[in-house]
Amino acid sequence: MRAFQIETFDTPPRLVEATTPEPVKGEIRLRIHACGLNFADLLMSQGKYQDTPTPPFTLGMEVAGVVDALGPGVTGPAPGTRVVVFGGRGGLAETGCFPADRVTPIPDDMPFTDAAALQIAYGTSHVALDHKARLKPGETLLVLGAAGGVGLTAVEIGKLMGARVIACARGRDKLEIAARAGADHLIDARTEDIRETVKALGGADVAYDPVGGDQFTAALRACNPEARILAIGFASGDVPQIPANHLLVKNVDVLGFYWGGYLKFRPSVITQSLTTLLDWYGQGLIKPHVSHVLPLDRAAEGLELLRSRASTGKVVITP
Structure with missing residues (x-):
């Protein structure tokens, strides 16, 4: 293969x-039809991811x-x-063996590309916003x-949970995609002051940050008292240093979040x-946005x- x-x-x-x-005890073997790419794949290729083998x-x-x-013992x-x-790991291949207890059947009418794009992106946003930040209807969510x-799934899920969503992205083309996902307000990170624009809109009760760097700092300063800011990742390459005095004065919570970590302890x-x-x-309430579908021999292009x-949205590879 x-x-x-x-x-x-x-x-x-x-x-x-x-x-x-060949699958060993506790595993299934899969003929792989689609694999979703993630920023973590980039970090793993450099040996910089927390779970790099x-x-x-x-x-x-x-x-x-x-x-x-x-595999033996698997029913x-x-x-x-x-x-x-x-x-x-193991998804960018024609065949792979995976733990049977992590496998979930999907509907017959669900395209493999949608299924491969759903787990991490939607799972991260759903668990982060619902379980971790406890986003409430009527609150303002900054993404x-x-x-x-x-980020795009956070916009979509935030709206499903009843929040007012402020979407921040680089360029009008990307902001239009966020608007189609349900964003109420748009901020162009290239040309607008994030902190001042969010404050003018009433501040943020929850901030969702997969970017880090200066944008984290701006979001923190735009948070309302008792806000929750979710540290999802650092796509900018800059891990922010958090001023604890700002947390104290505003009673703000900074919540670290790693979706894959829950597989180990909960x-x-x-x-x-x-x-x-x-x-x-199944109800048509969410629909993965896949911007690129590429064959396996173009996986490097996908990264x-x-x-x-x-x-x-997502890049999906189809072995």
Whole structure:
């Protein structure tokens, strides 16, 4: 089979011929039809992600496909079942083996590209806003990076949860995408002062930040008393240093959030969230925005789209 692998952190990942794996105890084998790319894949390719394995390994965190074999002791899902799974790695390949307890069947009418784009982006925003920040109807939600993979889902889910949503992104084209997802107010990060614009709109009760850097600082200063600011990621490459005196004066909470971490210490949060998201999808309440669908031999191009911020929503690879 073909797989897009990291052989060393000093060389770029490349497409290689690999042996088709056999599932061991507790695993299923999947014929992979789609794999969603994430910023974490970029960090992992550089050895900078918190859960980076030792090379060689295959990139690709979230996949959708068809079960074609069960490991010893595994009773299901049965071969032929269409499923989605967060494997953490191994998705940028034609075949992969993944933990059976992470597999969730998907509806027959759900495209594999939608399924592969759903888990991390929507899961991150849903668990962050609902479980972690406890966003309430009528509150004001500020979303930074609002046209990116997770930011766009935060706009969509924030509106579903009854919030007034302020979307911040770079350029009018990206802001138009956020507007179509339900944003009430738009801020162009290239030309507008985030702090002053948000304050003029009444301030933020919850801020969702996958960007970091100066935008985090601006969002923090635009927060209302008792606001919650979610540190989702640092796409800018700049991890902000938080002035504790600002937290004290405004009684603001800064909440660190890592979706994948719940699989280790409280997996029920993830499974309950995915059940909700699939139900919303079935009702037509959410629809993944996929800006690029590329074949496996263009996986490097897909990663570059993330690195350059040229994509909106998700980039999906179809082995």
